[in-house]
Amino acid sequence: MQKLKYMTVILIVLMTAGISKAQELRFGFDYKIASLSGAQKNFIDATSYAGASFSLNSQQTENAAITFEIGYNSFYQKKNSDTYSFGTVSLTGVQYRYLTSVPVMVGVNYGFLPDGMINPYIGFGGGFVYNEYRVDMGLYSISDEAWKFAIRPEAGLLLGLGNTDLKLAASFLQNTFNGNEYNVSFFNYSIGFVKTIQ
């Protein structure tokens, strides 16, 4: 939790510094579809249709913006009855597997055609992710949680509609730095809007 406090403070400082120098401030909301990759795909091999994020975009120059985003993705998969063995113990039953991931990221987006009707952009973010795992089997449930550092490259399009832009984006979130256990990586595909608020 100490680590989390430090990270939260750093993210807030970065966001505040970005906002204070903002030429323009924009609020965004995205609906997100996600699919796990890497080792966690073995845990849940299913697409998450339950995802969303809020963001603040602080325009620093005509092309570049500092972004602050908090997101949510919930993965779920029902595994048909199967046998799991640990040493001399074997368990058979239906498993319900859940993974909830909450990324909190600060990043930079760079738009190539800020005055165009269509503005393609790329972005790179870093921050931390809260991951909660749960497995229900029979009438029993086990769960665990982990806070992880993460990085996230992103690319997308902003379609200008007055002071609101329609946003289409794809990103890849990767937990990193602190070991492999419970590391998560997933692709996000999002559709949403970005609205100028100042």
Added chain:
Amino acid sequence: MACYEFKVICIFKKNKSMKKLLLLGSLTVVLLGACVQYDPVYTDDLDLVVTNYDKEFSFSTKTTFSIPDSVVLIDGSEFDGSPEFAKPAYADTLLGRIRKNMVDRGWTEVAENNNPDVIILPSAFTTTVVDIYYSYGYWNWYYPGYGGGWYYPYWGFPVASTYKTGTMLVQMIDPSQVNTSDNIPVVWVSIINGLLEGKSSSYNRRITTTIDQAFTQSPYFKKD
């Protein structure tokens, strides 16, 4: 009116359309979260079969087993005497299925006084918390004479539930390995846990399926 709070909060406070968007977005996130709580559809989905065995025990060299004609109902208390038994409608299914699985794997059933290599002790309980070490007292009617009880040589098993459930507990003991405390080792255990819901035909189907599964996931019983 001046707003002296954090800049972003001021912006949201002054902008009614942003308040609505934020509210709508928050509601969407909450609804998305609610959407991913999936409940099991069938009672069978909650059936759990757990087995464990003593890896030092040589199942391959044993050939005979004994099993009682009743299934003991355990209520969690320790006593000596004659216990309650499960209804024959369910007990016969359970016992028959255990016999079939053992015989199919090359074992021969003998009477309990005919020196069986192993003794199988099936029981059932619906209480919320049961310590399976206590179950010795329930078996004096069938296999008396040992002062200690059963013990688990290299492993233990927590059996605790706060749900209204039923559990079938099948213990296999090795009567030839009485230790200095008159305890007999449990060399195999199967714990089958599930909801007590449905008709008797459903119970019997689930008993059959789960007992078969307990033996399927215990390949060491099979004779070459």
